[in-house]
Amino acid sequence: MTVTATAPPAADERLGKPKAMDQLIKRPEIGAMLGALLVFLFFSVVTEQFLSIGGAATWLDDASMLGIMAVAVAMLMIGGEFDLSAGVMTASTALVTALLATQLGLNVWLSLLVSLAFALAVGALNGWLVMRTGLPSFIVTLGSFLALQGLNLGITRLVTGSVQVSGMRDAAGYESAGFLFASTFQIGGTSFYVSIIWWVLFTVVASTVLMRTKFGNWIFAIGGASQSSRAVGVPVVRSKILLFMTTAFAAWLVGSINILRYASVQANQGIGLEFQYIIAAVIGGCLLTGGFGSAVGAAIGALIFGMARQGIVYAGWNSDWFQLFLGVMLLAAVLVNNMLRRRAERVRR
């Protein structure tokens, strides 16, 4: 906090010269970009197939599903909230779609619509509870995480007598819906899943919203200082609820892609994934405390995740150690991000 007001045009004599490179490190996602480059180069060198077009299709697909969620979760985190129920939500939405289509025989499109409505309702409920009660979203969404987990299992078993719902392929409208959510497209003779396009699209939209719209401005504001934002007229409650609904929407999108691609869904799917979303967002430069981060960063965080996860398989490493690798990577990533941010802050001053 320098008092530049009194000596504005001249350089502040109390500042050392900022280095040119320092200007580069102001963006939240710079750390993630470096990390992604590193992981990419590493596996490209160490393994044969990683860099092939078929390889790229594989890790991009893995990154895409995680990425859609990570971007949504990042927006929510920038807005100062958490959603631990995001992981199970991907299963809940898929289950709703599948149950409606296979058990009630509804058209797939209709089932998708109903499950979208369900997702948005749950998201709104999460947001409303958080805003209404003033409780931390960690607790509230931990509650809905548990509740959804119970519902997924209980209802699936009640209705189907087993723990999975399958048989989507025979439902009316499966083909056309599948085309939108789960088809593949060809590049150089290799098929890429359409989910990659959804991921890129979602990231672009999210990034545009964050950087270029009023609503995006509000997200940063309510995450950084919610009381102050309310005071200058930002509709805090509405914005936060919208963010929870965005996360729920993303969960619906991922759930729909899953159910249409695999035509079946298991009741315990998605549990534990919420951490991966948060990790991807944090690697991408989001602050746990809100008010800072980027959608592109989260997408890159997911990319790192996807590359590492599949890269380990390409390298033929023992997968027993994957979690260890993940833990170390997370710590390293946040440490680097932290260092870069501190440095950036110093430069800004």
Add this chain to the structure above:
Amino acid sequence: MTVTATAPPAADERLGKPKAMDQLIKRPEIGAMLGALLVFLFFSVVTEQFLSIGGAATWLDDASMLGIMAVAVAMLMIGGEFDLSAGVMTASTALVTALLATQLGLNVWLSLLVSLAFALAVGALNGWLVMRTGLPSFIVTLGSFLALQGLNLGITRLVTGSVQVSGMRDAAGYESAGFLFASTFQIGGTSFYVSIIWWVLFTVVASTVLMRTKFGNWIFAIGGASQSSRAVGVPVVRSKILLFMTTAFAAWLVGSINILRYASVQANQGIGLEFQYIIAAVIGGCLLTGGFGSAVGAAIGALIFGMARQGIVYAGWNSDWFQLFLGVMLLAAVLVNNMLRRRAERVRR
């Protein structure tokens, strides 16, 4: 914030009369106590076996293991930090003990000592990382959670070729160590596990430390305002590291009880339990943001957990829905706690 300084002896004219009952609701654990009573009465009426001495032995045992951890986690939460690695730590310590005793043939007592040292080292590392880097403990311990999970699986498989370590019963010193950690005692012809005594002991010690010692005072202070505490000479770093070590110690205790009672341990044990500890602590009145809570409350939170979990089995309900019940209970508990606390704050003023 009333200015009472100017009119101290006379009642403040700006305050309504506080009701007598309101004096009761100042303690953090009051909500949990009510909840425990409710759950107890409910299952006592609804089921036959719950209230029997055999029933009590069952749910007390369940509550005891959760309770030991919940109390330690509560202390850490009062001190303003989180430990997501607490759950896997219970498995890690058991694995270390079991591997040393069965694979290297060490005496059980010696194995226990080594694994205690291991636990304390991990706890200290957690604490040191949090304090050193200034990162939120959520992230740091999420990292160590993942790392430990990977180590548990990787090392177990490397050493034993399977995912379990068993055969403790043949190790030297098993009998005497088992007596301390895993024996039973008789009350009215029913055997109770000694873990219940450990739980009560741990709660009493923790509660005494919190309420009656310097260190306890510091825990509240560093959780409520860590910078201010440092400024008046509280050794913040040391205290926080000690708290992480306390949690690790509790995990060692629970891990030791487990391995000595069942003589075998599975590499993926403990995952997901960290949330149960946090939930028990929160139900017991701990604030997620630190500086407020009680050890007794956390113990009661664990008791509610144990009673509800076993009560559902006694009642013969479909256990598919347990998570749903848990989620709803969590939300209800925090809402009531919140209400009571607000009310208490108003009374205090």
Add this chain to the structure above:
Amino acid sequence: MTSLIETENIGKTYGSVIALSEVSTVVNAGEVTCVLGDNGAGKSTLIKILAGVHQHDQGSFRVEGEEIRFSSPREALDRGIATVYQDLAVVPLMSVWRNFFLGSEPTTKLGFLDRKKGKEITKKALSDMGIDLRDVEQPVGTLSGGERQCVAIARAVHFGAKVLILDEPTAALGVKQAGVVLKYVAQARDRGLGVVLITHNPHHAYPVGNRFLLLKRGRALGSYEKSEIDINELTKQMAGGAELEALEHELRGVEA
């Protein structure tokens, strides 16, 4: 001419705490109404009601003659009542220009943020107030307290406020910075805005104020036009009259 804002026997309780009761005052265009009083006297509570953060429980509150009850700060802003809070109401991690426009963002025809325009206007509005920033993209958190205060005031003035409410804008400021802020208060007043100024410092209040509302323990202790009171009397009133004299005496005593 109707007053911009008028309150009549307004009151507010938080739970069992009566924070404000039976307070009446007016704010006219081109005038500064100062609200003075001890800690906890209810000053912030009063202006939070005017700003739509809280609602009053008793009495009546009129804006330009119309009885009103705001349900959110947005509504108050839409009626031209802009507030600069004690805790500054800026978002530290956000850039200066985004803070400046927060809640009233300029958009292009396509509905996107007009960043170029935003930056230009911010730069201009701030330099009109004599603050020349190297970079309006820098986070507000990197500005000094005085500069932040000025950003908030500039914002309020820029968005065509009719009434400008300032809660202890000078408390954390140095003598010079406080002087700068007071200058802008006076400027805003001269542009025809009604200003409500809260301060503990009679030396800050008296030079710019037209009307002085004294609060004590939630009640109005008195309301004076500038002509009715001089600065010494004001200081004395603020400190609770006789009590102060004893204190001053004591301080002198030890000083000697």
Add this chain to the structure above:
Amino acid sequence: MTSLIETENIGKTYGSVIALSEVSTVVNAGEVTCVLGDNGAGKSTLIKILAGVHQHDQGSFRVEGEEIRFSSPREALDRGIATVYQDLAVVPLMSVWRNFFLGSEPTTKLGFLDRKKGKEITKKALSDMGIDLRDVEQPVGTLSGGERQCVAIARAVHFGAKVLILDEPTAALGVKQAGVVLKYVAQARDRGLGVVLITHNPHHAYPVGNRFLLLKRGRALGSYEKSEIDINELTKQMAGGAELEALEHELRGVEA
């Protein structure tokens, strides 16, 4: 007699920001050294070095004649340097008496907290300062700003501080509360403590101060004994001399 505290050309940088450079001053027993200056002048930085929160990079810092470099506030406290920070340094959720004793808890022979003694001493120490609380078990968060400030000062005095450092204790206080705090400053001084007082308000500094250190942009602008300067000159110096006059003129202009 050696000074309690003496700094010589002390300096401190945060990263690339030079917050303090070549500042020399002394604090003697039974005297008040006032540190004055703009926002960001480095006042808090200076006292944080004295209090052991930060370490100085340049110059020398002597306590009772002994060259020293504190590595934690604990060490400074052990040398009898107690500090009341700008942000009050109390823990809002903790009770008054626990806050009072934080870091220096009274224990029984068994090593447990002596709660009865703690409460009694707190009650007594506070009522010595004229603050009579209904209940020392109430959380500090429920006290007013002035009361909290007094709790912090009472604590520092009680624990036998030789040097009492106060960072803007009066900034957020009403006239009367500020008066009360100043009274305790004077009392502490008269009990033979050395006091360092930071404030923006020359009217608060002048009556109690013996020595005035003026900082500007991290450097010492001047250091005066009370005999060398009067309050008007002090005010002028604080505001940066000539600049203020122009401003005052302006304010008068609009006021008229």
Add this chain to the structure above:
Amino acid sequence: ACSGPTGTQSQNTGNNSAPAASGDLKVSVITHGTAGDAFWSVVKVGAEDAAKQLGAGVTYNSDGDPGAQAKLIDNAVSQKVGGIVVSMANPDALKTSIENAVKAGIPVITINSGSAKSAEFGAMAHVGQEESIAGEEAGKKLKAAGKTKLLCVIHEAGNSGLNQRCDGARSGFGGAVENLQVDISNPTDIEARIKAKLQSDTAVDGVLALNPQVAVNAASAIKGASSKAQVATFDLNADVVSSIKAGDVLFAVDQQQYQQGYLPIVMLKLFKDNANTLGGGKPVLTGPGFVDKSNVDKVAEYAKNGKR
């Protein structure tokens, strides 16, 4: 339903002596077992042993999430591995990926569950049988032991393999079978819940555990509840072996899943070298076998090495 693994066993030993062959064979084993699942750990050991003996390369990966499992198959396809071994707990979800692998000319062998869809998806062979059949056999055996009411303990909610075992046990047992959900990560909870169940429903006289750790907990619970129930379990570890010796555990279902890991590698090797196939379009059954007092001594040694 079939119980004798004899036919396949001889095949197995025959190939053990086969010398490391020309050309590298790289096989990807992809299962739905969660990390830390005792059953699948043995499968992994089997596959790795076969690879070592045959001079082939094996990578083992697993994920309980069918979607993630499908991605692992895609990954293997893009690596152009020499063969894929996959367990199909959820055939629908893996359909596309397996068909893609087949289309890419990679021989696929399915193991464990999914035998019905194996040929349809174009897999070369299926080794092992449905979890439900193993459950059915266990149920029958418990019935034969004179049990009247059975408790089937599911230690991982939503794991379809475990549910199939319990469903199988239900049809094999014929009588009353109840499911109980417990959490494998919390041994105290396992013991307490089984105890509570036994206390509240004294008619239960048999407990079917699906994991050796759970079996140990169940034995402890039975003692605590002073119940007359007996435990049967899936899979072995050292403690279960000694419990069987001591009579605390009635028997352990041994699906001989070591072969589900071992055989497919051998079959792929033979296919690569001689274009041999096995099973003739019918599943090659690996079990289930039973370990009880009569044969426990023999098996105990292997269990220790993680091969049974």
